[in-house]
C-alpha cells in the first residue's frame with residue numbers, strides 16, 4: 001500500500017469513527033416492527049445454463065410467513081432458484097411472483113443471505129449493517145445488532161469478529177430493513193456445530209418475531225426439519241418430495257415425529273443419489289424411537 005493510500009484509509013477510518021460518535025441513537029423509526037411475510041408463487045419455472053437444464057417446469061407456492069427449506073444434491077439448482085427469486089438472474093421460462101408482483105419489482109422486499117457474510121472490510125460493523133438505509137439508520141442498525149447479540153461491537157472492524165459473529169452481522173444487515181422475504185443460501189454451512197445451533201435458534205427467533213417468509217437452502221437434513229414448516233427436495237430440476245413438518249415450536253432434538261421425517265427425507269435423498277457417493281454432504285440422523293422422546297433440549 002502506498003503512503004497516500006494508507007493516509008486515505010486512515011483518514012476514512014477516523015472520519016467514519018467521528019461520524020459514528022456524533023450520531024446519537026435517534027428515537028425509534030417509523031419502520032414497522034412487523035410486516036407480514038410475502039406470498040411467493042413459482043409457476044413452470046425453467047432455467048438452463050449453456051443448454052444444460054437446471055430447473056424444469058418447477059412450480060410451488062409459499063404462504064405469507066411460511067418457513068420453507070430446500071434440499072437436494074449439489075448442483076441440483078438450489079442457489080439458482082434463490083438467485084431467480086432475488087431477481088439476480090432471469091428465468092428462461094415461467095413466472096415468479098412475490099406478493100403477486102413479478103420479481104423485478106420486489107427490490108427492497110427480499111434479502112439474500114449467503115454462506116459467507118460478505119461484509120465490507122473497510123466499513124465498521126454498524127456501517128455494514130446500516131448500508132443503504134436512510135433516515136434513522138444508526139439507531140435501526142444498532143437495534144438490529146442488539147437483536148443478534150452484538151451489543152457493544154458496533155465500532156469494530158469486521159476483521160475483529162469471529163466467523164460466527166460476522167455471520168450475525170450479516171443477519172442483522174438482512175433483518176434491519178424488515179424484509180418480507182428472506183432467502184437463505186446455506187447461511188450456517190461454514191460455522192462450527194455450536195455456533196451453527198446458536199444461529200439456527202437465532203434465525204428461528206427472528207422469524208417468529210418478524211414473521212417474514214423464509215426460504216432456506218441447506219444440506220443439513222436435521223436443520224431443514226428442525227426449522228422449516230415444509231421441506232422440498234429438488235431433483236432433476238423438479239420437486240421429488242415435499243414434506244410438511246408438524247407445527248410444534250420450540251422443537252426438540254429427539255421428537256419421534258421429526259426423527260421419522262428426517263429418516264424419510266434422508267432415505268429419499270440416498271435414493272436420488274443412486275449410490276454414487278455424492279450424498280456425503282447430507283447429515284444423517286440416528287434412528288430414534290417414540291420411547292426416546294424425553295429430551296426437551298432446544299432443537
Ligand SMILES: Nc1ncnc2c1ncn2[C@@H]1O[C@H](COP(=O)(O)OP(=O)(O)OP(=O)(O)O)[C@@H](O)[C@H]1O
Pocket residue numbers: 049050054072073074075076077078079080081
Ligand atoms: N452462472 C452460471 N453459469 C453456468 N452454469 C451455472 C451458473 N450458475 C450455476 N450453474 C450450473 O447450474 C447448476 C446448478 O447450480 P447451483 O449453484 O444452483 O447448484 P446448487 O444446488 O446450489 O449446488 P450446491 O449445493 O453445490 O451449492 C450447476 O451445474 C452449475 O454448474
Ligand SMILES: [Mg+2]
Pocket residue numbers: 078079080185
Ligand atoms: Mg448452492
